[in-house]
Amino acid sequence: MIDAIALLKELISIPSVNPMGQPVIPEIHLEHRVTDFLESEVRDLGVEYRRIEVLPGRDNLLAWYRAPQSDFTVLLDAHQDTVPVETMVIPPFEPRLAEGKLYGRGSCDVKSGVASMFAAFARLVAEKPKHSCNVLMAFTVDEEYTHRGSSALAGMDHGCGLGIVAEPTRMNLIVSHKGAVRWKIHAGGRACHSSTPHLGDNAIYRMARVLEALAEFACSLAGAPADEMLGAPSLSVGRITGGQSVNIVPDDCSIEIDRRLIPGETVEGAIDQVRQFLKQRLSPGDFDKIRFGEPWVRMPALRSEISRSFWDKLQKGLAGPEGHVPEIGGVPYGTDAGPLAQAGLPCVVFGPGDIAQAHTEDEWIEAVQVTDAADRYFRLLADWHR
Template sequence: MTPAATLAELVSRPSVNPMGRTDLPADILYEHRVTDYLHGRLRDLGVSVERYAVRPGRDNLVALYEPPGTPAFSTVFECHQDTVPVDAMTVEPFAARVEGGRLYGRGACDVKGGAAVMLAAFERLVREKPAGSARVTLAYTVDEEHTFLGVQELVTRGLAADSAVVAEPTLLNIVSAHKGVVRWVAETAGRACHSSRPENGVNAVYRMARILTAIERYATELQARPPHPSLGPRTTSVGRITGGVSPNTVPDVCRIDIDRRLLPGETAQAAAADLEAFLKADPVIDFPFTLLQSHAACPPLDPARSGELAARLGAAIDAVAGRHEVHAVPYGTDASTLSGGGIPAVVFGPGDIAQAHTKDEWIDLAQLDPAAEILFRFACAK
C-alpha cells in the first residue's frame, strides 16, 4: 500500500484528543481506531508487536524490526496517533478528500502523514531485509497533543536505542531544537451569594481579573529577558478561563489555564516559582490563589546530543531531496522526552507546520514518497 493510501485510511479513522474537554462526541474520541488499524498492518508483517494501555482506550503500539546479521545501529521511529479537535473545520474532517495534489482532513499534516511514511519505511525494511541495516523500533504513541502521556510511558518502560526520529511536519527538513512547555491551572476562590446583594459575597472572577492583568505584564517581562540564540524568547499565554454558575450568582471560584514555553536550561519547577513570585509581589494581589501544574511538562529539546544523528539523517535527505536545513522551532514534540530518556532525537517528516491544526488541514502528497525513502535510506545507513 502506498503512503498516500495509508494516510487516507488513517485520516478516515478519528483519533481526537479531547484535551480536557467534556463536550465532544464519543464516536470521534481517542486513538483506538487508528491503533487497531496500525496493529493489524504490523501483525500482518509477522514482526514482534507490543500493544499496551496508557489510559483506557488509549494504547501505545511498539513494533521491532531485527535486521539480518549485526545491526549497524539501533533507532526509533516515533509518531503520535492523536489529533486536536475538529471545531470550525471548513473541510470534512475524516473524508480524506484528495484534490490538487493535497489530502485534506484532521491529522493529515499533524501527524498522520508522518505515521504513514514511517510505516512504509518499516514495512520495506521487513520485506527487503537489507544487509547492514539498523535495528528499528516503530512506536505509535498516544496523547502527544495534550499531556505527552504516551511517550512518557514509552520511556518509563525502558526504551533504549542509539537514536530516534520523531515524526512532525518539517517540510523534509530536520528540527534539532525546540522549546519545552509546561501548563498550569491557576485558581482564585471567593464567596458565593445572590447577585442582588453582591456586597455579601466575594467575586472570584474579579480576583482573577487582577491576576490576568499581572500575567499580561509578566508575559511582556519574559519576552524582554535574554533570548535563546535559535529559539528566541520565553513566552507565556493564558488560553482558557472558566468560572461562575449563573448571571445572578456571585462566583466563588474562577480558573485559568496558563501555557509557558521553556528554553533549554529551564525547568518546569523553576518557571512556576518565577511566576508565583512575580504574582505575590504585586500589591493588588492581596488574596490567596493556587498555581498547580496540570500535567507533566514537555522539556525543551537541546541539540547538543544530536549532531551525529542530524548529520546521518541529513545525508539521507540530501540523497533523495537534494538539500535540507537544520533549524529550531517554538513548539514542543515527543523528541525532547526521548532525549531526556537518554536517546538522541531529532524531528523530521512530510508536511508544513503552517497547515497543522487549521480549519482546512491538508498535506502535500508529493512529500510522502520521498519521506519514506529518506527514512529507509537512513535505516540502511546509506
C-alpha cells in the same frame, strides 16, 4: 512494497481524534481503531510487536525490525491521534486527492508521518539490507494534548540510541523547540448579596489584581535571556471563568495560564517563578486567597545534543531528490521529542508536510512528500552502517 499514499488514505478514513480533555464521543474519539488497523498491518509483516495500554482505549503500538548485523537501534516515533474536527470545512474522514494534494484530518499532522515511516519500516523488513540498523517503530497516543504516549515510551527500557520523531517539518531537521506548561490559578472570596457588596469579598476583583501582576510578569519575560534559536520564553492567560450570577458577589474565579519554556527551563521552575512574582506583587491577603492548580500539560522544551557522526548520517541519509539537504533548525510548536529527549534520548524531528497546513479547516498534504519521506527514512536506515 507498501504504498504510503494508499496507507495514508486508509489512516485518514479511521477517526482517531484526541478528545483534548472534553467528553469522549465514542464514534470518533481515541486512537484504538487506528491501533487495531496498524496492529493487523504489523502482524502481517511477521515482526515482533507489543501493544501497550497508556490510557483506556489508548495504546502505544511498538514493532521491532532486527537488522542482519547491528548493535544500534533507531527509534521512529509517529503519533496516532489528530486534533478535533468540529471546525473543518471538508469531510474530515473522507480522504480526497486533488491536484497533488491529499485532504483530510491527519493528512498532514501526522498520519502522513505514520504512513511514510511504516512504509520504510515494512521495506526494511522485506529487504533486510545488509548495512541497516535495528529499528523500533513506535505509534504513540495523545501527542496533541498531554504527550502521555511518548512519556510512557520515554520511561521504557527501549535501548534506542537515536530518535526520529515525525512531524510536518518540510523535510528539515528540527533539533529544538519550546516546551509548555499549562495550569490554573484560582482566586477565592466570600459570596453575598450584590446589594450589600461590602459584606462579601469579591473573587473577580482579586483575580483582576492577579491578572495585572501577570501582565507585568509576561512583559518582563519578553525581555528575559532568549534562546538563540527559539527566542524568549512567554506567558499568556487564555481563559477566565468565575461567579455564579450578576446579583451575587462572586466567591471564586479561575484563569488558565500557558507558559512556553525554552531549553534549560523546567516546568516546576516556571511555575515557582510565577508564584514568587505574585507573592511579591500582591498583598498578603490576596496571595493567601489564591491557589495554584496541578498542571495538566507539562511538556519539556527540546534541545537535542546530537553527535557529529549522527549529523553526517542524518544530513546525508535524509537528503532528497535534486540534492535537497535538510536544514537544521528550531520550531515554536512542541512534539513527542520533548519527553523522549528529556529522558536522555538524542532526538530529531523530521517529516513530510508543512506545519502551516496542520490543524487547519481544510488540512492537506502535498502527496509527493509522503512517498519522498518514506524513501528518505528507508535510505537513512538501510545505509546506517555503510
